[in-house]
Amino acid sequence: KGNEKSKNNRYQYLFEEILKQKKYDEQKLIAKLGYSANPNGFSVAKNYLYQLLLRCLRNYNNNSRSAQMQVAELLIDVEILYRKGLFKNCFKLLQKGIRIATKFDLTIYHLTLLRWETQLSYYLNETVELSKKYESLFSERQQLLQAVTNESGLECQYLDARVNGELDCDSPTLGQLEKDNITIRARYAFYSFRDIHYRSNRQGEQGYRSNLEAMEYFEKIPAFRENYKELHLEIIYNYLKSMLVTNRFDQFAQEHQRLLTFKVPPPHHHLKLLKDCLVMNLLSTYHTYKGQFSRVIDEILPQYNHYLQRRIKVRFLKREIWTMGMISWTLLALKRREESFEWLMMAEQDIDRNIHEDQYLLFRFLALALHFELENFRLMESINKSLQRFMDLRNKDNAVEINFLKFSRKVANPSIDRAVRMKALRKLRADLLSIDIEVMRESTIKVFSLVNWINRNLGDDPRRYYNLDDLPDQP
DSSP states (O other): OHHHHHHHHHHHHHHHHHHHOSSOOHHHHHHHTTOTTOHHHHHHHHHHHHHHHHHHHHHHGGGGOOHHHHHHHHHHHHHHHHHTTOHHHHHHHHHHHHHHHHHTTOHHHHHHHHHHHHHHHHHHSOHHHHHHHHHHHHHHHHHHHHHHHHHHHHHHHHHHHHHHOOOOTTOOOHHHHTTSOOOHHHHHHHHHHHHHHHHHTTOHHHHHHHHHHHHHHHTTOHHHHHHOHHHHHHHHHHHHHHHHHTTOHHHHHHHTHHHHTOOOOTTOHHHHHHHHHHHHHHHHHHHHHTTOHHHIIIIIHHHHHHHHHHOOOSSOOHHHHHHHHHHHHHHHHTTOHHHHHHHHHHHHTTOOTTTOHHHHHHHHHHHHHHHHHHTOHHHHHHHHHHHHHHHHHHOOOOHHHHHHHHHHHHHTOTTSOHHHHHHHHHHHHHHHHTSOHHHHHTOSSOHHHHHHHHHHHTTSOTTSSOOGGGOOSOO
């Protein structure tokens, strides 16, 4: 006992010394705690402390355990009771676990619980009843296996689209899937896949209707809202994002409270960060599209800097990169060009143009606008060439993008004077405002952001045109 107490004091001392450090420095700890002659001893102590902290966290989170955690703990108890030969007690716990797994659609856990029930049936049922019992259990397990197969197939398809940008247009419809047993996660994967598909193919309206359908469906399922917090957050985000893509700004202003008031369980640090990321992504986009640049700088930028200090991921997520792009565009609109360039460079370092096509396009056009103001015309020529090659391969050109690239090629000639460039700007504005409203809505570069930029360079009010529905026929 005395030896055990001494060990615990040693680990507590290690923990306190780590807490004192502002930045973790292992070499200082090894020297201070007397492990210089035995570095392996420090590794053992650190690993033991890590396991001890995990056990403490499990107890600390006892009242906010997810359904998965509850069933996982029940399975541990089931095995302990089984080894003791307490089969009836074991069976009672199994039934409790099956009720939780059924309520929250935990298919994999449900299968494991049924395997245990099959094993216990041998000890708890008369030989005459065993055949019927086994038949019933095997039938249920086959249905669950089919559900797992469907879920796995849809999740693979969705993740493939999310990571590699490979979209299979012949994916099954929900009508086809309803014939089989479709889980909550499978349905989520299906709607998320469709969201990526419609956005990649610039089918904004179809994407909005699909996300609205998903929102209405999942809002009716208490088990989804209670146990799938992260997926619920993603569904709300996709729904609100599709409003911005289709320029439903008034609707967004009314409904974005869904995300702001989303309740995150206290110990869920990752979910809190994800919510902050999604909120800033949407609000920076909304304010930029509306020409409310000061709100992006005064409200979003300080929060985003704080968020970047708290995150621990190695590379930036697509949503984080998009928010950086909105901040860069806003800083450019406010003539803070050097800061705009810094944010643009930070965003572009993690973009793969083969996967994030729309982001790559947006940032390349933003770079052209920035270098136009900085009068880096030679650099504009280089960007124009690479961008034209990319657009030729992409084969998804939009009239807004084509007109802007045409303008950029013209003004990149270093020999022309300022008056010619200003004339080209006025022509670009006239060309943009003559484009069909539906074409504008599907553009990667929202036309009103470009018009704001043109107005400012021409000396007009940059917020004169801020909403597609308010754009006049002529500039």
